Amino acid sequence: MPGAGLVVVATLLLGCGPASPVRDGPWPERLSDLAVLASEENPLRPVAGFAYTLAHPLFSDYAWKYRTISLPEGGAAAVVSNDETLAFPVGTIITKTFAYPEGSGGRVQTTAAPALAAAEAGFPRARVRLVETRVLRHQASGWEAVSYQWNAAGTEAFLAPAGALVPLTAEAGKTFPYLIPDKNQCAGCHETAMGTKVLKPIGPKPGNLAAHSFADGRSQYAVWQQAGWVASSPVTPWVPAGSRGAAAAHAYLDANCAHCHSDTGAADTAGLDLRITASEQGRGRCKTPVAAGRGSGGRAYDVWPGQPEASILAFRLGHDDPGIMMPELGRSLVHEEGVALIEGWIRELEGDCAPGLSL
Amino acid sequence: MKWSNFSGLALLLVVALAACTEAPPTDPAQALREALLAAEPGSTITIPEGHFTFDRSLSLGVNGVTLKGAGHEKSILDFAGQLAGAEGLLVAAEDVTLEGFAVLDAKGDAIKMNQCKNLVVRGVRTEWTGGPKSTNGAYGLYPVQCEGVLIEDSVAIGASDAGIYVGQSKNIIVRRNEVAFNVAGIEIENSTQADVYENNVVDNTGGILVFDLPDLPVQGGRQTRVFRNRLAHNNTANFAPEGNIVGTVPAGSGIMVNSNDDIEIFENEIIDHQTAAVLVVSYLITGRPLDDPNYDPFPEKISVHHNTIENTGYAPDSEPLLALKTGANLPALPAIIWDGFQAPGQAGPVVCAHDNGELGAVALDAPNGFAAPDFSGAPFACERPALPPVVLSGAE
Structure with missing residues (x-):
């Protein structure tokens, strides 16, 4: 029945770009099919959830980082302690996109990231080279971590469970291998209690989140609390960035x-x-x-x-x-x-x- | 079978064969990485014969996997061009067997196995191929915080710390390995119940080390038997990067015990060591500060018997020992040396030594600035009951 096949293809095309984030099941091959980040819009921004910033980030070869969290409908994070990662509900998707400002002649700029601007505005796509987007997904079976590698045009990122070394050249001339971690390397850091095989997010700790304030003076953590993304409780911010x-x-x-x-x-x-x-x-x-x-x-x-x-x-x-x-x-x-x-x-x-x- | 069915099958076979031969050749190194990532519990991953190069570390995180090559001279994993990763292969899983391959020239440790259970390493080689250099990686075979460790018939060459290092682990057998040109040949550290036997340990700085060190989460290292090993001319100049505890090991130390308890050293052949055949010391000898209240720096219940010892102590690689030899005008120091540190309030023997030939033993008076060394042999005149063997399921 060739007709039926055509119908299926047509349906697939029409169904392109699912409306809601893929919170469980197999990882989509394409990042856009995860339906958390807008892959072709400028700037890069969340289509589900919100962007956030850490006052004290992990250093990753001067890559700029753009972080988003998408909570499941009605879900909120619970506080474990001021200095431990929040407990996010099942269904949470956390992304971190790594990019460099374009330098001259295919080089990249390795300068300290303007974290504040990036958090609110997203990446100005025309001026950055997107490298990878790491995704943590809290599934019923626990957190899973994997990275998506962006294509050269920066129009789509593809599932990269085996990771990669991406050769980059800094504006000053030094060539360096940028590491996209494989799945085990993701676990190497995110299995914070070694031997448990339980992965967890690392960055979003109340003290670190609260150490960041937006340009208008509002505390990031207070914004989260007002929005109901995290349970209201006292927080002691770490020192500012x-x-x-x-x-x-x-x-x-x-x-x-x-x-x-x-x-x-x-x-x-x-x-x-x-x-x-x-x-x-x-x-x-x-x-x-x-x-x-x-x-x-x-x-x-x-x-x-x-x-x-x-x-x-x-x-x-x-x-x-x-x-x-x-x-x-x-x-x-x-x-x-x-x-x-x-x-x-x-x-x-x-x-x-x-x-x-x-x- | 009807002809039409048969032809259909034949056609399928042809297509399948064509697909195989026409498929783009896969990079075997990448294939191994992906196999490790996709491993199912209980599966065996085969490393084919060949020389495979890697620019970043490999890792295995799935329980029950066997990683098996065609032999440590045939299946070579070469990390000389490594750009990322602190070890060649990292294993973070239980019930893993590694067999029949080599890891060469890793930038950091060669094979690290963290928090494993029932680990088997058989016929694996770790080597830095440029000879003993301080720029070599620290450890060859490196299980840490493991329970149930069998390392046998393996080869460890050129590590700037220890060729085979078992740390903070329990229930250990290390046997029949070839260990050469490392700073420490074999080191058992902060571990309990280890049998180290029938190894051939040559040309390291120190042959076999049994240490218990402070400031570690797992302490109280004890109950290790070192027996029927061949230790020969472990006189290679210490090439450990400074700051590391093995950097304090004098070249020409056959077997060295540091602060461990319940150690039985017997029936070893210990030939040609410029400093000592057997050296028993307290952590206090290092002069390093000690403020770990959980740590016991005194070796206790050490038994050294029925070893064959030749040609030892003729050129000690240690200032106080050299001074002792020169001061006493001796052609060589005794074969067995104990530094003399003893837990406060304890007067009983620390090291019992008998039936080790005629080369004698000396108790240094290190706590009193080496003022009154005792060459009489009296501090060693005692015997201790034999320690029980380590029992590992699967290790006959």
């Missing part, structure tokens, strides 16, 4: 390291706790390395108060060799501003460690 000093360093370490370096994460084997709630000792003060290998850089302690140049933490953040650097995945470039922040914090720490000896 761009701050310096100990509190800013603690927030930076939490955002960039604590998904592994906690009491349950993949790096709990190292006994280093970089959550914002950690003590100075937990954070590596006078702590000798365990399995650092050449990551020690010939330095005796993770954090040697007053001496960033003798502290392993600063060494590993300041390196771009995959066998040395921290975080161990997700960057090929050094976050100069982040290193400066951490070095500044260590320099201001008081106290001393004993010089090491050997047999």
Whole structure:
């Protein structure tokens, strides 16, 4: 019955672009079919849900990030604690799109992202190169994570469970491999309690969300509360973006390291706790390395108060060799501003460690 | 069968064959990555014979998977061109078997197995092919926080920390491996119940290390048997990057115990070690600060017996030991060296040693600045009951 086949094709064409987000079932091959982000509109913006910003983001090779959350109808996030990721309802879809401002001659600009502008306006598509959109979907069976890789024209992104290395050239001339994580690498960070096989979002913690205010002065978190996206409860904001000093360093370490370096994460084997709630000792003060290998850089302690140049933490953040650097995945470039922040914090720490000896 | 049906089948076969031969060749490295990502529990993933290069790390997160190559000289996973990932292969799953392949020149660790259960590594080679260098990755075979570990008939060469490193784990057998040109050949760290036997451990800085270290979530390392191993000329200059604990291991240490309890070292052949055949120390000897209230820095209940020891202690790679040798005008130090640190209030023996030949033992007086070393052998004159063997299901 050839006629029936034609009818099916016609229906499929008409049904293009489902109206509501695909919150469960197989992952669509095309990001647009997930129906969360508008793929061809300018700027890139959510067709379901809302955009948000983290005052203290994970550094990802200076990529600009555009984050959205789509809650299921009537759903709201519950607070676990001020400094832990919100508990989002089943059906939630979180996206994070990575892009670079176009440079000259096919290069990209690697400059600190104007997080504030991006959150509200979306990406000005004509001026950015879209690289990937990472998606976390809270299904009945738990969270799943996968990335979609954008085509060269920036018109559509395609499911990329095996990830990819995308060679990019910075405006200054340095070529670097940008990593689109494979599914296991997604889990490598998002399985925040190692061994449980349970993935969770990492960024949206009340303190971090509340540390961002919109240009008109409204607190992002207050907006969420008024909209009913999160249950109303008191929040203690982390320091604002761009701050310096100990509190800013603690927030930076939490955002960039604590998904592994906690009491349950993949790096709990190292006994280093970089959550914002950690003590100075937990954070590596006078702590000798365990399995650092050449990551020690010939330095005796993770954090040697007053001496960033003798502290392993600063060494590993300041390196771009995959066998040395921290975080161990997700960057090929050094976050100069982040290193400066951490070095500044260590320099201001008081106290001393004993010089090491050997047999 | 009617002819028409048969011809239809034949046609299908032809189409299928044509599709196979005309399909674009798939990149075997990419195929392996995708197989690991798509693995079903209980499945076996085969690595064909060949030399495959990778620019980013591989990982396995599915329980019950066997990853099997054609042999560690035939199925080669080459990471010399690695651009991303802190290890060559990362395994984060239970009941995994790795067999018959090699991981070469990983930028960080070669194969890391985090929080596994019932792990089997058989006939796997990890190697840095440029010789012992501080720029090599830290660990070759690296299970950590695992329960049930069998590593056998494998090869580990060139790690800038330990060739085979079992950390914070329980119920471990490491046997019949070839381990050479690492800083530490085999290291059992903060682990309980390990049997290390019949390994051939040569040309490392230190041959076999049994350590218990502070500031780790899993402590109280104890009950390890090191027996019937061959340890020969582990005199390679220490090339660990500074800051690492193995950087403190003197070159020419055959077997070294640091702060562990219940260790039985027996029937090993320990030949040609410039510092010591057996070295037993406390973490306190490192001079590193210690403010971990849960940590016991004193080795206890160490038994060293029936080992064959030759040619040892002739050129100690340690300032205090060299000073001791020179000061006492000895051609060589005794074969067994204990630093003398003892838990406060405990006077009983720490190291029992007997039937190890004629090369003797010395108790250093390290707590008192090496003031009164005891060469009499009296501190070692005792015997301890044998430790029970490790029982692992599936390991005969």
